[in-house]
Amino acid sequence: MAGSFFISSIRSLAQHYDAMLCDAWGVIHNGVDLFPGVTDALRTFRKERGPVVILTNAPRPRRVIPPQLDRLGLPRDAYDGVVTSGDATRAAIRAHLPSPAFRLGPSKDEALFDGLDIQFAELEASGFMICTGLEDDQQESPDDYRSLLQRAAALKLPMVCANPDIVVNWGGRMIWCAGALAEIYEGLGGKVIYGGKPHAPIYDVACEMIDNIRPGISKSRILAVGDGLKTDIQGANNQGIDALYIAGAGGVHDGVADEAGVKAKLRAAGARVVAASEALLW
Known part of the structure; x- marks a missing residue:
């Protein structure tokens, strides 16, 4: 190059x-x-x-x-x-509480909810949903969730997407992320709230951290x-x-x-x- x-x-x-x-x-x-x-x-x-x-x-x-x-x-x-x-997503979750939430994602993301008083419920009983990813990102694809997302869109549930990434490269293999589900949901007319890159909330947190470490960096x-x-x-x-x-x-x-x-x-x-x-x- x-x-x-x-x-x-x-x-x-x-x-x-x-x-x-x-x-x-x-x-x-x-x-x-x-x-x-x-x-x-x-x-x-x-x-x-x-x-x-x-x-x-x-x-x-x-x-x-x-x-x-x-x-x-x-x-x-x-x-x-x-x-x-x-970090940036937790504020979006708090903004939707105390409505019960439908949780979409793997158990490994449990730490996201630490300290948040969330009541999880079935889709039809929820006021919003939180998407952290596919439940089994080793075996499933986003299309496996299309029917579920269609049901959620019909209910007009806002989705809080905890990871805007579409895919990541895991040791040479592409793994689907929450952003792929959010992309489908938006295509179905659903509303998605993002906290991570490329959206502003994560940069607000990061720039505040930099300023705390060394003030005055523009x-x-x-x-x-x-x-x-x-x-x-x-x-x-x-x-x-x-x-x-x-x-x-x-x-x-x-x-x-x-x-x-x-x-x-x-x-x-x-x-x-x-x-x-x-x-x-x-």
Whole structure:
């Protein structure tokens, strides 16, 4: 990949920024393995430039993410904090209480509801629904839920979507996320409330965290790093934050072999970036 649009490392780019918002899945790891060079890139940015906040659309509270990163091998001195879609989603859930909720998602997302006084009910007895994902993302597809979503749309139940991601790359296999169900629901005329990327609530939380760590950093001095055009890059664009697109094969795409191909993908998505790279390296 040649040309100034592509960079082999963030070393020269980093001098223009004082904080980083870094996506997790697809940039730091693939759900199974940590990507080579990521630890050094994050550690060095923290040391030479400023705070690193991991910004993930995981539909769980931030406290559960560092132990997961520990298991993958990312040391805690590589980042300052974590903000999740789950953090931003909890406010949307509270706004719908005390109405009973229909829960759609796997048991592993139980931590999202800690401390929230929620009464779960059957679909027809609910005032809204909370979607954290497919109940079995290893075996099911979004189409398996179309009938259920049609019933919910007929009831005009708003959906709180805890993870706007459509898919993630899990060790080379694409896994469907809550955003795929939300996309179907919107197509059926249903109302969806999002907290995670690319929507504003998660960025409000993240920028507040950065300001608590180092006050006074403006959005013009923050770099967002991500592999999702509709989430990471569009979210940064919406916030006036510069973005670095990770275009390697470890993300939610097949990888692109040339600059023209990446630029075409960006144009098609209406996305703007300051640069692209195959991986997050220093």
